Amino acid sequence: MTATPDSRIGWLILPDRSRILRVVAVVPAMALPSAGFLLDLVYGTGADDGLGAAGVAALIVLFALPVGWYLSYTCLFNWRSRIEYRDGVLRVRNWVSRSIVVAAPISMSVISIDASTSTGQMLVLGNRDAAALVNPRQWSEPTLMAAWHSAGLPSTVVAASHSVQELRRKFPRLRIPLRLRYPKTFTTLWTVGAIGYIGLVINVFARI
Incomplete structure (x- = not known):
């Protein structure tokens, strides 16, 4: 977070942006292992036939929802929030x-x-x-x-x-x-939502 003095503003404070920088720094380190993992899911390994392209697409969509929400909130908070x-x-x-x-x-x-x-x-x-x-x-x-x-x-x-x-x-x-x-x-709605989400993931993969 920074506090910026200004003769007109007095001071301006921004959130601590080191959190989003840490997230961004992790992306390159995860990209290659994740790509290899997805290929194994599509084509399988050894006697395993794999999930196929449809299964991997479902996996990406299901797990992209909570991750996308967290990243969206973090980015918006860091770039829009301020106290002046x-x-x-x-x-x-x-x-x-x-x-x-x-x-x-x-x-x-x-x-x-x-x-x-x-x-x-x-x-x-x-x-x-x-x-x-x-x-x-x-x-x-x-x-x-x-x-x-x-x-x-x-x-x-x-x-x-x-x-x-x-x-x-x-x-x-x-x-x-x-x-x-x-x-x-x-807390109740959060718990019910989490259980429902897990059930949805299990149901999707049971049908693949």
């Missing part, structure tokens, strides 16, 4: 280019959210009229804190955990992800 402070106004933009604009007074609250999913500490940037929920593990908390304090903005660490309801009462305009608002429902 200019002329007393804070702007937080997410991975779908949706921006939250916060005017003074602006503060940072370091909180823990009571949820059945593991979230760790989160940052709430803003006030009752407008606020953004930020995951510090995606932004490098020390760099964000340094830029925050360089602008003379206050920050507080909230010792007690907050439920989602308490957080909404404190910050009525805060957008909270579905996985935190409905953790049990989210």
